[in-house]
Amino acid sequence: MARDGGMVAIGSLRELAELLGLLGAPAYVRFSGGPEADAAGTSVDKESGCTLPGLSVNPLTPEPWWDRPAEHWLARQLCQYAHLGGGERFGWVLTGDVVGRGPDSEPLVREFRAVARLASGVLDEAERVYAAVFDPGRV
Numbered sequence: 001m002a003r004d005g006g007m008v009a010i011g012s013l014r015e016l017a018e019l020l021g022l023l024g025a026p027a028y029v030r031f032s033g034g035p036e037a038d039a040a041g042t043s044v045d046k047e048s049g050c051t052l053p054g055l056s057v058n059p060l061t062p063e064p065w066w067d068r069p070a071e072h073w074l075a076r077q078l079c080q081y082a083h084l085g086g087g088e089r090f091g092w093v094l095t096g097d098v099v100g101r102g103p104d105s106e107p108l109v110r111e112f113r114a115v116a117r118l119a120s121g122v123l124d125e126a127e128r129v130y131a132a133v134f135d136p137g138r139v
Contacts (some may be wrong), residue, residue, distance in 0.1 A: 007035075007092065008116040013125055016093070017070040019116060020061055025095045028057035028109060029077065031084035034092055035114035042110075045103050054099045054108035068133075075129035082123050091118035 010016045020027050032038050032055075043056040058081045062073040078091065096112035130136070 007114050009119055010093070010116045010122055011119045012122060013071040013074050013129060016060070016074055016116075016118070016122065019093070020070065023095060023115065026059065026061040027115065028094055028096070028107060029060050029081065029091050029118070030055060030057045030094060031081060031089050031091050033088050034090065034117070035094070035112070038112075041112065043102070043108070047103065052100070052102055052108050054110040055096070055112060056102045056106050057094065057096075057109050058106055060093065071129060072133050075126040076134060078118075078123060078126040079130040082126070091123065092116065093118070
């Protein structure tokens with residue numbers, strides 16, 4: 001792990017799993033322009049135009065029932081939401097207080113603390129792991 005400004009730079013799923021183990025609090029990923037761009041601390045539901053009471057995020061901390069490696073959970077979570085990145089938007093890890101759920105049942109976080117930025121290689125690795133260990137599209 002290296003430093004990227006004030007945040008740790010995460011270069012692999014293993015590093016991300018290690019970081020989550022050290023945090024002692026649930027962690028989330030957000031794809032946006034970064035913590036400075038999200039300083040207002042709220043998201044907007046694009047479909048309805050409603051202002052949400054916090055930032056729309058996705059969970060990175062594996063659920064208690066998860067009996068596979070943490071890296072598999074992380075690969076799945078990152079692949080499910082990586083389409084929200086691109087251009088000026090990138091993946092970053094945060095902790096914070098969950099204040100509700102968004103229209104897609106995603107956690108909404110307020111009073112966030114930025115922890116890490118995901119290097120683009122992490123998303124590439126997540127795609128490889130996801131393709132190798134999951135059966136996408138199976139219902």
